[in-house]
Structure formats: C-alpha cells, structure tokens
Amino acid sequence: MSSASIEDIRVAWVTGASSGIGRALALELAASGVRVAATARRADELGALAAEAQTRGGEIVPFPADVTDAAAISAVGEAIAAALGPIDLAVLNAGLFIPVGAAPFDLGAFTKTFDVNLTGTANCLAAVLPAMTARRAGRVVIVASVTGYGGLPSSAAYGATKAGLINLAESLKFDLDRSGVTIQVANPGFVDTPATAKNTFKMPALMPVDEAARRIVQGIARGGFEITFPKRFTYVLKALRLLPYPLYFRLIAKATGWDSK
C-alpha cells in the first residue's frame, strides 16, 4: 500500500512507542521494511514491542528514555544514528492528556503536560534537526491533535500544548523548507488507545489504533503538511473554529454535553 512511497525511509525514530498510536505506528513502519528506533520510558514494553516486530519479520530497536530529559534524548539521537544509521524520519508522538478545570487549578497538571508535550517535543527536535539540516534530508512528523484547533472543555492544558505544537510545526516549516527537511503535523481525531480508554463520554468517529497508524503512514507517503483523520470529524472541528466565538462556544458546549453538566 503506502510502503512504495516511503521507500526512501530506511531508519525511523518513533517516540511514545510503548503504547497506543506510537506502538501501532512502529509496527506499521517495521512491516514496511523500515528499521525503527522506539523510545518511551517503559523499557519492558519496548522490549515486548521489539519481540513482536521480530515475529513479524520486522526490526524495532528499543531506545528507552524520558522525552523531558534533554541530555538523555540527545544521547538517544546519537545512539540511534550510531546503531542504525542516519534518522530519515522522526515521529514525535510522545504525549499525555490530563483533564483540567479552573477550580481547583492544578498547576502540576499544567506543567507536567507542558513538559512532556511541548518541551519533550522540542528536546527531540534538538536531537534530530542538526543532522537532518546538515544532510539537507529527512522528515519530521509532530503528533499534535484536533484539540489544538480550538478550546474544548477540560482541555486547557492539553489543548494549549497541541495548539502550540501545530504553531511550532507551521513556523518551523518556513525554515525547514529552505533546509531540505520535510515537516508534517498529524492531527488525529479520537483514536482507540489506552489514553482514550479512560474517557467516560462518547467519542465521535473513534478510530481503531491500527487504522490510525496506517493513515499516518499514508500521510507521510503523501507528503502534505497536515495529516488529519477521520476527515468527517476533523473537518467539522476545523469549520467550527471559523465561526464567531459566541456561536463556537455554544455549539461546542452542546456537542460535548458541557451545557447539561
């Protein structure tokens, strides 16, 4: 399927590969013949992932680390290049969602979310971009979210990081276009993963994780700036964002059931 058009990718680095989207994506890339370096904190999960890939004839190599640790992530970048070769594709997917409200204001939840989702992504960019820009080659995919399109109830911390990541990717694109490096942003709708399994509300257009991983690989192969799916859901959110604020807030409150809480 998509493997033909990602054939220039020999080595990929996937963060957040111990679970959910990152795990499925690592397996999907490995199934296409890509040598995959997998990062997350849980080394045991990465080991199980590597073993699963091996049974399917693919190669996934664990590089456990915490994305908030800049020195450790820099060392991982060097270790991957030494062990597998130059990183052709980096999928910066590690992230967490902590629901927050206004009162009580949980500052710890905000800083933790900012640290992993924003600083963690910047740490990974610092680990891959110098080599990519020097080679004038490589691709980066930043996994943000449709939550970054506009404010949603309980998403003040998470949504702020995802809006920030979309803007970060948009802004870097100007520079990277001149450096021969491709940057894309992935904005999935709801995907069935351990992170969303704890949601108690009905998630519209919930997508199985393997399908989400395939869509991301297809998007990488296609090469446009944004990879978003399922469009019947994500384009509605995009359109809502264009409405005047009073209407936007009213429709989101109704759609999420916030107005009846």
Ligand SMILES: NC(=O)c1ccc[n+]([C@@H]2O[C@H](COP(=O)([O-])OP(=O)(O)OC[C@H]3O[C@@H](n4cnc5c(N)ncnc54)[C@H](OP(=O)(O)O)[C@@H]3O)[C@@H](O)[C@H]2O)c1
């Ligand atoms: N599921 C959805 O509906 C959805 C929709 C839009 C966007 N997204 C985004 O997709 C990405 C993956 O989400 P998911 O649903 O697959 O969640 P998940 O199953 O909870 O996976 C999150 C991954 O991030 C890793 N991670 C968390 N903190 C880390 C840290 N400090 N250092 C290194 N790795 C860390 C976790 O590994 P360890 O715990 O082992 O470190 C895990 O592998 C996230 O960025 C999320 O915001 C998800």
